[in-house]
Amino acid sequence: MILIGLTGNIATGKSYVAQVLHELGAHIIDADRVARDVVEPGTPTLVAIAQHFGPGVLQPNGALNRKALGQIVFSDKAKRLQLEEIMQPAIRAELTARLDAIPKNTVGVLEAIRLIEGGWHKRCTQTWVTHCPPETQIARLMQHRGLTEAEARARVTAQNPQADKLALADVAIDTSGTLEETQVQVVRAWEGLN
Template sequence: MIHVGLTGGVASGKSAVAAQLAKLGAVVIDADKLAREVVAPGTDGLAQIRQAFGQAVFSPDGSLDRAALGALVFSDEAQRLTLNAIVHPLVRAEANRLRAAAANEAVVVEDIPLLVESGQADRFDQVLVVQAPPEARIRRMVEDRGWSVAEAKSRMAAQASDADRAAIADHLLINDGTLEQLQAHVSELFEKELNR
């Protein structure tokens, strides 16, 4: 088994890389998806969030108001650290369970947006970092997600820098072309470096 950590800043193209790796046969474990699952209704994670943040981050129907929680944690470092202390251990435990269930010869890719911030680089055989020019990332967040430029810049500022990510990279993919070019780079990397 080859255990790969995949990371990149918001709107860098990391999800496109993960999708291509899955298409090529890798077992992709999506930390964002797991982060939603571990705070689903009825989970211990959701109860911990209610205890830590109160009713202000919940909708009237009792579901988690992700927009309210996001606005809170991306504007307050202490609140973000509190949320991470709740969610990260739960996500890591579930990711470990999924990795253990993979075949021995599998290429297992953990897609972790906050891999650098959470100090997990040493857990992996190889780390793959996706980067894109800041102006392209801002444009994608505004056009694709409907965020304001200020929101986009705030999200980028709350994450590790490109230099911090590059420092832990075994493989660095620069996403400054078309989707097809990115997919071709991923396919080449998979065949030459990962799927051995």
């Protein structure tokens, strides 16, 4: 199996690139989806988060209040690291199970914002990195997630510099242009796999 590690900072177009790869026939594993799955109501991970950060991170129905938790962890690096320590074991176990289930003789894609930081790129055949200017990231976060400029900027600056990921890229995809321009880059890189 060819395994593409797809990464890039927040709002740099990873999901769109994954969508194009899926349309080309790749099996997609979305680490963000896995991270949401491991904090479903009643899971041990969600219980641990609520115990650590307080009941204010839960909605009345017992689901995670992502906005409340985001306000806590995106403004405080120590708290963000504490959250990662709680979540990473469950995420790692679930990602491993899903990767192991990808059929052989296919192309798999692990879409993960922390692909490199988590060491997952070492398991991949190639590392693909999406990138765009920080102001584009901020505008996308404001438009698509309804964040204020300050909230969006905090999320962008909370991450490692894009240059760190780009330094390890086998394929760099500039997503600052149109969707069509991004798609052309993805198809070109896909064709280069064979």
